[in-house]
Amino acid sequence: MTLILTEEQTMLKEAADGFLNEHAPIAHLRKLRDSKDADGVSRELWRAFGEMGFAGVLIPEEHGGSGLGAVEAGVMAEALGRTLTPSPFLGSGVLSATVLKGGSAEQQAAWLPRIAAGEAIVSLAVDEGAKHAPARIATVAERSGNGFRLNGAKGFVLDGHVADALIVAALTGDGLTLFLVDPKTAGVGIERTVMVDAHNAARVTLTDVEVDADAVIGSVDGGEGLLEGALNLGRACAAASLNGAGDQAFQTTMAYLRTRKQFGKLIGEFQALQHRSAHLFSEIEIARAAVMGALTALDAGRDNAGLIVSVAKAKAGRVAELAVQEAVQMHGGVGMTDEYDVGLFMKRVRVLNELLGDAGFHQERMARAQGF
């Protein structure tokens, strides 16, 4: 297993980039945003994503997916980062699909084919506070009749306002349990969160929400491992998206440096900008290797894959942050205008950084893992 794409993976990348550039370039995001689209995301595009085999990249072939791995999911996530496309891919295609693959045969049959087809949106509800902290979940599920009664509040639920189903992580007696919840159940409150990057999330409140026993995904009290696996895959894909967005902002900036004149020179001739660009290029290459390392480690099922995921998410986050900051600064005044795209990259990177643990969260995991 190497840290470069195979021929098949390269073809997938080209297909994804080609599809997105044609059907969902940055203008697509702008249109959803400026028309104040009620959903903020296109279901039509999601179905097209399904038809292309993109939505089900991680879903087994018997459920209508492509049965591919983390590297392929990362390829998709990076492509989506480049075009800034709002898409249920990360929430449904990665996070929820991975959780559901640990569900019962019925649950799998009910949801995986529909996700693969781009027909269903399933949202994973984990975070509760301002920061990602799966170890500090306070939502509670108490036994109630044959099933459970859920109480709590969730935030940063990707696509939660358009979800066909929610997966809710809640405390049960001796651990964490994952529940499949119909958003139309009594007691479920959903508020769309319009975010700075015009991507989509929701706040979800659960007030005495009653679910049957068969709503449990996996085993009661045994949800932590399943959740952690899904989160790690999601983190690696978020890191891939960060790389995509950061690199795209960087490429745009390099093109600007090669053509824009000021003080009678091409600004790319200024050595100070050359060195900063070269440094940033190096960081981007390092981040790319880290993400590729995380994705291959997940595919190989390596013991320390979670730690490498943290390396990737932390590194890709910091690097993308630098990339968009340099992009705006090097563009000067026009970089501050809504008309130019660089600001959109800055916004998207901020959200992706916060998603599923920022660099600080993952550095903390590193410190803990190394015992200091």
Add this chain to the structure above:
Amino acid sequence: MTLILTEEQTMLKEAADGFLNEHAPIAHLRKLRDSKDADGVSRELWRAFGEMGFAGVLIPEEHGGSGLGAVEAGVMAEALGRTLTPSPFLGSGVLSATVLKGGSAEQQAAWLPRIAAGEAIVSLAVDEGAKHAPARIATVAERSGNGFRLNGAKGFVLDGHVADALIVAALTGDGLTLFLVDPKTAGVGIERTVMVDAHNAARVTLTDVEVDADAVIGSVDGGEGLLEGALNLGRACAAASLNGAGDQAFQTTMAYLRTRKQFGKLIGEFQALQHRSAHLFSEIEIARAAVMGALTALDAGRDNAGLIVSVAKAKAGRVAELAVQEAVQMHGGVGMTDEYDVGLFMKRVRVLNELLGDAGFHQERMARAQGF
């Protein structure tokens, strides 16, 4: 009170710089180092320092000092930082003199005039572990007859191997107490620590060391405030030394950039180096203001002086570190040779950074003070 030197302070600065450039330039440090001088410090120079009125800058006039304040002590410390001169000034003239000013009339009369004259070296023994941590002192003083019995081990004791007296911080029943200890007392072990910068410190062990009750400086259990006051003054002066060393390395580097050619150009013409130099200049100016702020706050007895001292020590430390790193890098190969002085600045800055709390220690104080 302003953050620039008064006319008198400027004269003191010029006198100190002039004296040190004449009598103790960097060659003086090299000579002590290369001759493997047994003390590593010149008592003759220390006496001359006394004659100039420099050693007793903080000591009241009635004890033969100049009766000046923190700003003037900082002026001296900065000058010593520029010439890298090994001197008991920080240990005796600042730290110990300040503690002793809180001692009994007898203690003051016995030691302050001799320090002011550059005749005595008194060392303050606080640190015990690898890092500065006055809150974690473990050396113990138990009541024993009329006096106390001391047990413990101290490190990083400035000039401890040539000290005429030691001031030892030890735990007593309900707090910290400072003891004046004759280094020749039975049970006191002293080992010189030759440090990377060829400046001087010692490790001190205390094994059942008996001292009389009149060895206590200030009150029993009441040493913490006295110690903290001395440490803050010492930290501010160490910060001033950091500024002196960092700025001197910077000035040397700027001179090199203006004259050294490579690839057919003066290296100072390369914009990348210009921007790094300009950034560093800014940092040095900020650090200078921080140190001046700390010294004036100490002189004014402001409530938050300790916090401003932390700002100064942390900032001056990080900035000087950057200054010496840039100095070596911009000098290229010759900067790595022992023959050039820039490496000596790097070494001195490392030691000053570690002394009395590094940037991390002082950032921690900032976080605690701001309640987060």
Add this chain to the structure above:
Amino acid sequence: MTDLDTFRAETRAWLEANCPAECRGPVESDEDRVWGGRNAVFPTPAHKTWLDRMGAKGWTAPEWPTVYGGGGLSREQAKVLHSEMRRIDAQAPLASFGVWMLGPALLAFGTEEQKQRFLPEIVRGEIRWCQGYSEPGAGSDLAAIQTRAEDKGDHWIVNGQKVWTSYADKADWIFCLVRTDPEASKHLGISFVLIDMATMGVSTRPITLISGKSPFCETFFDDVRVEKENLVGTLNRGWDVAKYLLAHERTMIGAMGELGGGRPIGQVATGSIGMDDDGRLDEPMLRARIAEMEIDAAAFRLAMERAGDQVKAGQAHPAIASMLKYYGSELNKRRHELLMAAGGSDALEWESDRSRHGSAARDWLRTKANSIEGGTSEVQLNIIAKHLLQLPGA
């Protein structure tokens, strides 16, 4: 009791009595600032009272001469006023390009008539000013100015376009650079003039920024008549005025983040994230970055104070303004990056009432312009390398 102690006591008493409760506490957002002008908007009526009272004392411009409506305070007294305002968390009564930028230039270059006419209005916040330097395609390169003023004897006719004119759509007057001698080489032949925005032929169009706001405009001059009495400084030497003023603008922009108030980041973070058992912010890595930033911020405040002392003592190198502008801008950007991290996912909200319509995110995005407006960070570094370090070819 020294004179200064007396002044402190009096000031404290006056502030206690005159600063309304509504005008105490951090300014949470740009929206809460009072900019004054003919169409002034106040967050609360108390803010108008506060401006009127401070303006009457000249304390919106404490160190300007009283003859022009200023406070007439010494530097030491001004420091006392500032520290006393901080003590009660008093908000600045007025945010004003007139006070920060034009005023100092008028005091240095203006005619007696200009000073008497414009300065008192600035102090009282009655006229709001904007700045017209940059032009399309010129960016940081002010020598490339194309807006031309044709000499018509007692007046000029001005034609051209400016960009990045802050709040031009809300301003009453503009101070700007125009080319009065098209033959002269780049830096020469430019003059500094004052133009009433109500003059026929002046129009503006807001530029929408990434923060979603439009504080900047494009400003168009279409055969605009400007009387010659509105020339500041010498004809064709507008560059001197502009440089002087830019230095002030730089200092001001550098200072804005620091002096603008706002809650300490550590407090924001513990509020949104919580603390561990040991009373520390429950995100150790973020905590370290905040602490490092607060060290730098405190040091920078001292550097601002020291620069003021140097100016007063006649020891200031003019290029120090570039250093402060550079450092303050970068610091403010870092500060808002950390505020975003401290706010976590809550700070990502863009439209909700809960987030005050995304004020955290919008303020964060706004700071990205700090290191571009008033001369980019790169331009400041060039100035430092050349004028303070004397590096060759800089």
Add this chain to the structure above:
Amino acid sequence: MTDLDTFRAETRAWLEANCPAECRGPVESDEDRVWGGRNAVFPTPAHKTWLDRMGAKGWTAPEWPTVYGGGGLSREQAKVLHSEMRRIDAQAPLASFGVWMLGPALLAFGTEEQKQRFLPEIVRGEIRWCQGYSEPGAGSDLAAIQTRAEDKGDHWIVNGQKVWTSYADKADWIFCLVRTDPEASKHLGISFVLIDMATMGVSTRPITLISGKSPFCETFFDDVRVEKENLVGTLNRGWDVAKYLLAHERTMIGAMGELGGGRPIGQVATGSIGMDDDGRLDEPMLRARIAEMEIDAAAFRLAMERAGDQVKAGQAHPAIASMLKYYGSELNKRRHELLMAAGGSDALEWESDRSRHGSAARDWLRTKANSIEGGTSEVQLNIIAKHLLQLPGA
């Protein structure tokens, strides 16, 4: 079981049986490395055994062809060997400029005779090589080389001086650049030759560094006879060989800090500082910096691995070596800054036995050369800007 699995199992068994206990565990200092050569010094006799065994298998140069004494392994097998060595903390049997630098150049540019003569000795660590590129006054500017080789028919007579020749006083042979055509313009007219250090007229003088050590020398050539068979590559095209080799050197220097082993910083820090009640390093701010550095270090290791994969797949841009060299050097400097902070005042000791004669401080100072030797960080950034980013005028 795949072939690779079989290879892994065999390798594991062989290493277990053949790697002496003394050769397991971190290399604490530069002094503990085995450099080989005619006058080889070994920390322990076991280290000689370890070198002999690994050399016999060709595993000191695992991917070189067996016909030249190498291991003949595929890239995948070499990765397995590496990971198995890491598993048991096996030290590198040999540190060698021959393996890292000259060997790859000989494989690419050498004659069959040169390969057969020199490569097997390099693999077995029998001949120690040093490098002669830089000259006084030339610094990073290799085109300015002045050492001249005068054509005498079947040999040259070489005169001149090199600086920064690492371990020249301990090396058996030197590979260096000499000017063979004084008329040609700077980059041309330079040739790459091999010189036995025992030749009459070769002398060295160590340069004392800030670390107190003298790994570098000045090397003088005074009428030194060099046979023409010792020319590598084409006459007057030594630049091509040098560039190729520099790329390898860069990668190697970049990698040294990472692959050289050493204890994790967090472990050093908890050892010297201790932990809080929650099992965290009892210096929160230092802890944050270490964690950030370890993230970068882990990412960099993956980048090294990826670059190797790219080379193998023929997808590598040659300038990527500059990126790795730049990044690895800066990272290693950061790493040692943190090691010094982790060691605190203990790490400041310079001469004591306790500190192993100041090994922490000396190693720290040594790393400062990483970003200078083999082309400065600035030179690498120039190369990246020009060759990877195609920025104008770079």
